[in-house]
Amino acid sequence: MLDKLNQWKKSKIKQQPQLTQELDVIPKHVAIIMDGNGRWAKSRGLPRVAGHKQGMENVRTTVKAANKIGIEALTLYAFSTENWKRPPKEVEFLLRLPNQFLSRFLPELIEENVKVTMIGTKTGLPTYTLEAIEEAIEQTKNNTGLVLNFALNYGSRFEMVEAIKHIVDDVAHDKYGKDDITEETVSRYLMTSFLPDPDLLIRTSGELRISNFLLWQIAYSELYFTDVLWPDFTEEHFYQAIEEFSKRSRRFGGV
Ligand code: FPP
Secondary structure, three states: OHHHHHHHHHHOHHHOOOOOOOOOOOOOEEEEEOOOHHHHHHOOOOOHHHHHHHHHHHHHHHHHHHHHOOOOEEEEEEEEOOHHHOOHHHHHHHHHHHHHHHHHHHHHHHHOOOEEEEEOOOOOOOHHHHHHHHHHHHHHOOOOOOEEEEEEEEOHHHHHHHHHHHHHHHHHOOOOOHHHOOHHHHHHHOOOOOOOOOOEEEEOOOOOOOOOOOOOOOOOOEEEEOOOOHHHOOHHHHHHHHHHHHHOOOOOOOO
16 A cells, blocks of 8 residues: 555656645545536526435546546445435436446546446346346446445445344354354445445535445544535545545554
């Protein structure tokens, strides 16, 4: 990690006008709650979905920015289990975005060695969402660069309930005993088992909530809140968050 960081510092940082300082550490895994699309649209007299469309464009910008500085994984909260409560037309628009995004940008993601993954429940998602995501997962499965992890129909409490059910089942089938269950066991049963916990969680739009996102995984994540609405969140804003993260002293409960 440090070798990679130093290499990056030497080779890339001088070409990155957006990064204003040399960083001591970059996060491996960044998770983002992309909030504020509706307000962005409203302030322009546009329908809410126009904000989501602009938000999708920003996903591309952020993926490129993350890839450029060697972040290993980016988890984006694209549709929560609670988002089904929105008007049906908005729900449909949101669930068509992965298809739109991947139709346009999958070739670019492949070229940039990005690996697409998903967390969330497939049950209930329409075919047009699932087919697009599954195709992208298949086509990028051997890529070794940035992991672009879409949280789709994802809710952290549901994820934990499912994990508990599986653990109880496995104990009942004598795979291991109750006393063998550790924090690592729980992590292995979560949908994010293939990723390290996020080092940094970013939420845009000024809301100071976690909204049922990665509740177990963010136990020691650094939290970064900004008033900037997601469609306005630029590469520079992203690098500001990374710079802020690099200044934080992470003690994980120690001194
Ligand atoms: C919250 O903003 C945002 C969402 C529920 C959707 C986020 C989705 C995207 C940014 C695009 C996803 C792109 C891909 C490729 C899957 P809000 O609508 O709640 O904003 P508001 O609080 O201002 O109303």
